[in-house]
Amino acid sequence: MKFVVLAAFFQAVAFSVTSAYPITGNGVNCRSGPGTSHAVKKVYAKGTDIKVTCQTEGTSINGNSIWDKTSDGCYVADYYVKTGSNSYVTKKCSSGGSSGGSGSGKVPGPVENDYPYKGSCGGVDQWNYYKCQCTSFVAWRINSRLGIHFTNQYKGYNWGNANTWDEAARHTGVKINSTPVPGCIAQTNAGSAGHVAWVAAVGKDTVTVEEYNYATREGYGKRTVPKNSFNYIHIKV
Known part of the structure; x- marks a missing residue:
């Protein structure tokens, strides 16, 4: 009986631990909210393992409208995360906020120099163009x-x-x-x-x-x- 109880305990602990999933795209943006009009807070390199704390709805990326909130506190499009499913794999975020989708009122965004390579010109960028061009x-x-x-x-x-x-x-x-x-x-x-x-x-x-x-x-x-x-x-x- 003791072994059964211990097994159940360890199984519960295992499910409470946030799973890590690899990023599948090159230079994937992690944003302040679940949508493409939100500010970029971090950029993940391909293959980076991220921990998903919850998921919510946001801007649809190639047919997938799920966004994953990471342990870094920002949101990444689930389309670029290899979770093994196109559906939810963890709990829904309690306050996902506005999707910030790219409707007519959201594009083009603020007029500002948000280019990630400013001041770091030279060489090829993640999209296979020369930086600062x-x-x-x-x-x-x-x-x-x-x-x-x-x-x-x-x-x-x-x-x-x-x-x-x-x-x-x-x-x-x-x-x-x-x-x-x-x-x-x-x-x-x-x-x-x-x-x-x-x-x-x-x-x-x-x-x-x-x-x-x-x-x-x-x-x-x-x-x-x-x-x-x-x-x-x-x-x-």
Whole structure:
């Protein structure tokens, strides 16, 4: 009888201990809330084991709307965590808060230099672009604010320099037109390698963009220009 009681005790203890699961994506953001518009608090490398304390609903990432609260106190999309299930594997968070999803009122987010490599230029970033270039900054925004795992090989096609992003968009079926909306990508073939920027706001005949490596070498900037200055790539919005 004693052994049965002890076995039950140890089993209860085992289930009370938070399980650790590996991160499956490269540079996965852990945010202040369960959604892509929340601030990034930490970035996990692929293969990092995280402890999940509870789960809640948030922005849907490739069909999975579960977000895992980690022992670091931030939220990571369950899509990038190998829990062995697409459903809940632990208790629901008691106060998950707003999902912070990327609806029309949430994108594009604050106009600020939130680029993770600022001041650390040189070499290749986690999306396979050179750090502090316009392409790297826009790749960061697509990942962090749209919740899309975008890299230089998005949808199996090499997006390359900014002056080939329009071709890549057409090849992969991503909408591209002359109509900007906040949270889409501004693209031009002008110059030796072209340029891409993040659309922050749209006026009657103008567009305000955030960008890297334009007016300031390897630095952040924002400007308002005529709408016809760019093509517009709509990866999500």
